[in-house]
Amino acid sequence: MKSFKKISLALILAALMVFVAACGGGTTTNKKDGTSNKENKTAELSGSLSVSGSSAMQPLVAAAAEEFMAKNPKVDIQVNAGGSGTGLSQVAEGSVQIGNSDVFAEEKEGIPADQLVDHKVAVVGMTAAVNPKVGIKDIKKADLIKVFTGKITNWKELGGADQKIVLVNRPDSSGTRAIFNKFALDGATPAEGITEDSSNTVKKIINETEGAVGYLAFSYFTDETVTPLAIDGVEPTAENVQSGKFPVWAYQHSYTKGEATDLAKVFLDYLMSDDIQNTLLKEQGYLPVTKMKVERDAKGNQKDL
């Protein structure tokens, strides 16, 4: 028994040593690769890149990073989600190379926006979504504002079912909420309601709760569990967003501190390539930024391209 214990202890120690050695080795080679990368760009890419920020963008960037790493096996890209605020803060202080955000850096307080360089990698459209039993598919913007500010409290006032309106909001600081308030509610402050952060939870609540209304990105309208609303008769489709007819959309930004260099630049170029813009983006429910016929600045002014 005693000898068995001794052997197992020795085995555990050995395993630990191998683990530590492997980990230690990994980091040192990475660092070396990072420096040699600068000298020789045309050769095989290597090094590591850390990306953090918007949780809405995380799946997209992570999927792109995976494909990128498959093509460049010596590259290691870490994509973390932590929220747009975290991404912007971390890229501004230099702890990550790329910070993702679903709002303009100018809109966030305490971020030195002039030091950051914006790379708009995708566009996401969003619209109000209701429980299918509400029986409404189209809403006037003025009515939408009344619904969200609590001036209309029953769907029958808008020709729907006799159901009390239940609002499903996002947290105050959420980028999705900021965009919806700005472009769908014309800046009105929504009334109090259930507040959830994750789009999947919001969708679940809208689906389960009678009379519920919230807002979701187009990519979540994959089934019949919630009904997306057309606003002022304009259907929430990719074409309408691209032509500028549908107002509620936002850029997905990747920020770098100063101009992107080395690996970060190559990766951002890869995100903008047709490869990603025309296939992966669509799969993930985003709209390619390259196909937009309108553009918008940080203040929300829209102009044709």
Next chain:
Amino acid sequence: MHQCIYPIMTYFRGVWCIMEKLVPAKDRLLKSNKNWLDGELRGKILVILCAVIMISATISITIFLGTKGLQSFIKNGVSLIEFITSTQWNPTNQAKPEYGALPFIFGSFAVTFLAAIVAAPLGIGGAIFMTEIAPSWGKKILQPVIELLVGIPSVVYGFIGLTVLVPFIREQVGGLGFSLLSGTIVLSIMILPTVTTIATDAMSSLSKNLREGSYALGATRWQTIRKVLIPAALPTLLTAIVLGMARAFGEALAVQMVIGNVRDIPTSILDASATLTTIITLNMGHTTYGSVENNTLWSMGLILLIMSFAFILLIRYLSSRRKM
């Protein structure tokens, strides 16, 4: 052979000792004394180091949270009175931001006290069952069950609450389902193990004389439990409840999933509400470091820390009463 330095060792390992040199008694004693000191000193340094790390971690977290939490009042000019008394929370309103955290403070307290009210009788009842009614088989069943409850991660509690409890309350009781009631139920199950474990310790540590004396006076088992044992264990039972409340106060994830996170003060137990912790977890990722919004979240963290100090002081006070 008998000139060996360690006479006792000769007895066991005779052959070895022939090799040893003769060492004068003085050196021998000094050397062994030094060795003894070495081991002693090393052990002492080791445990002191552990203690220092723990203490410095606590102190540095307190200092960090203190400076961060006070920044919104000092640097951003948010009024402390507004922060703890106003019910209007609107930090993103550019024209007129409002920073009233009272609904969250109220929500935290409400959900904590309600959870304690549910968990205390259950936990203490379970403890009495384990120690007084069925000390043998009751303990064998209930103990592992309680330990199992501790092991379930809080996100799982939240997820079960969201998928089972919320629709159940919506259909059977009314309201949206996202409510103080859902939060209370989830939290009370989460703090049940804490309350039960400490209450069991309290009951089983009571002197046997108390029980025997009570029975000798002709009291029944229930009379003994109610009139003798519970009053005798009361300070520790209260400690158990307060410790449970401290855990409930700090719980974020599970509560966030079922409470609805509405920024109004709830008027009924079926209203959705929000707590300090849920507002922090909902907003922390979206805010940028150093902004007013971020700083007010730190202030809420500071309130949580102050409350946990208050809970500890209360526990200290209760246990000092027990000693007397």
